Amino acid sequence: MAELILEAKDAGDWIYRGEGAANLILSYTGSSPRFDGKVLRVQKVKKNGISCEELSSDLSVHECLLWKEDCDLLSAPTREIAEHLYVQHVMRPLLGSDHVDAGIRALVSRDFLEALAKNILSQRPSWRVDDADVNTQCDYALLISDHSVFPQALHDGELSISVEIKPKCGFLPCSRYISEEHTIKRSMTRFKLHQSLKLLRKKIPQLSQYDPLDMFSGSKERILKSIKDLFSTPQNNFRVFLNGSLVFGSLGGGKYITNVHNDKAFEDELKSVIEADNGTRTTCFLELVSEAVFRSGLLNRLLEVQKLDVFDIEGAIHAYYDVVSQPCVICKKLGEDKLSGRYSSLHSLPLDGSLKIVKEYLIAATAKDLSVMISFRTREKGDPKSPYSVIFHESTGQSFDYKVSFIDLDMKPLEKMIYYYELDQKILRCYTKLMETVKPPENSARVEEKTSYQEKSFVEDEEHGRRELIGSSLHYTEMNEDDYLLIFQLMPIRVLLFAQLNVELKMGTDTRQSWKLLHHMNRRHHIMTVLREKTLQVELRSCDTLKGLGNPTRFMQNLHASDMVSTHFATAKPGTAEREYICSTIELC
16 A cells, blocks of 8 residues: 555545544545545644653663564654554554554645644644644654444445443552552552542542443443443543544543533434433443443453553562663662562562563553443344344344444553652552541540441452441541542442441531532432431531521432431341431431
8 A cells, every 4th residue: 555645735634533642533524535434643742842742753772672572663763653563563462453453654744734733723622722732743643443433334324333431450459569558559449549639639520430340340230330330420431422423422531521412412312323212222322332341352351461560560660760770769768678678579680570570561551541442333134244243232122233442552651650650659649648537536435425436347249359348437527528528439448338427527617518518428429428317416406507508408308319318227237238228307406
């Protein structure tokens, strides 16, 4: 195939599709068959002139060491070409050639890139525009198959619907190099932990209910739950396309993501694909996606690649400093007294051993950050010719062809190891700080009056692989409103139906703040809050500052209806199903 060249006159044929941190994605609207069914991936550059990956134009000396076993990648004249070869030679064999499209390099002129940047400026999210531009210094862009549609589908008038999912890391690390202060990493997924930092920095308006362990579980029920959770809080992890056009999800991820359609509008969009009654099409579609994830089995293969990260970043960072021949900054900060041989074994490895650790960590990082695209089209009854796998959806009586592809297989730069370590520390500091706001009662007399505080006992839930708090009560005091909101969203354990859970609304004399907190709790349906009747009455009794905040009785009835708050329990046994509350009507004084 002759080398593809894009010039200024071609810029008008490409429209904005979306973008990530480092690249823009454009869809083709022209008439040339060479670009039919393709998307163009163009590199971005920060406003300060630094590449979005802060990279040089070619591989560094130490990166050449890292990839020395791949001669083609090593001899690549530019980083752009090296990244293309990385997908082709490294990720494709690991994830399967049928599910990875390395793409084709297209030569792009500076005039083309400048015209393109101007054309799509108004289509990009404003905060993305403020952050980065099209990198007009690039010589190449990547032409990739549009995995949101089937080949020739648009020309044949066929409808196709696809979902793009970022599954994230699907396992809990068990590296012995994880410090004692960070053992939470062994019981809570990185995705969940990172959500706390994003919420604190106001990068997301609420926490996602999604748990990657459900997605990678191999259980039909848990996979379906994970798909529903992603749909409920998609952030930049769940998008739906109809004939290549975005109908649900975000354009570019990031700050306060809002869906392009609400639930009703999305239900209407599904009319042309899902043959079901109003109000049921969304459920049918999510079931279809879940079944495709389960049947494809590709997440098992993806998980194997993710698990190349054996040492966790807390171990791999030490190998990194040996690779780049620099004194280990981490060991220097820890001091000799804290090392006690834990990391000395890593620094004693031969260079090839250190290179292997870092190389596999970066490959795993690609696998943790990629997206999965699943596309569907209806199959006519009795059509045996389709080369694609088929799913029969019992509720609708329809058969669907489906295909699954891995996309966004970016090569991670060696220098990013420092970023990964620092981000890991920030996430854990945020979580630790949050947990430090949870204080046990100061004396037993006070505990007896308000609530009983027992030792925490944990039981392993083998089915879900989670740790849950059994037979305990927790006591939170002297926290401000933001602390409370974060606590109840980020608890690493589920508190199961115990009357002994007592939340003291210690916010001074302004009961309005207490009431406002309850209002927030009611709105966040992914938390479970149990308040004892006496405590609530004490807090609300002598204050008349509730005017304008709604009817208290009606408010509490709403809390009961949503199963968010219980004011009284008859019995509560460990293992009782969540939200099986026995509630009495509250009496507000």
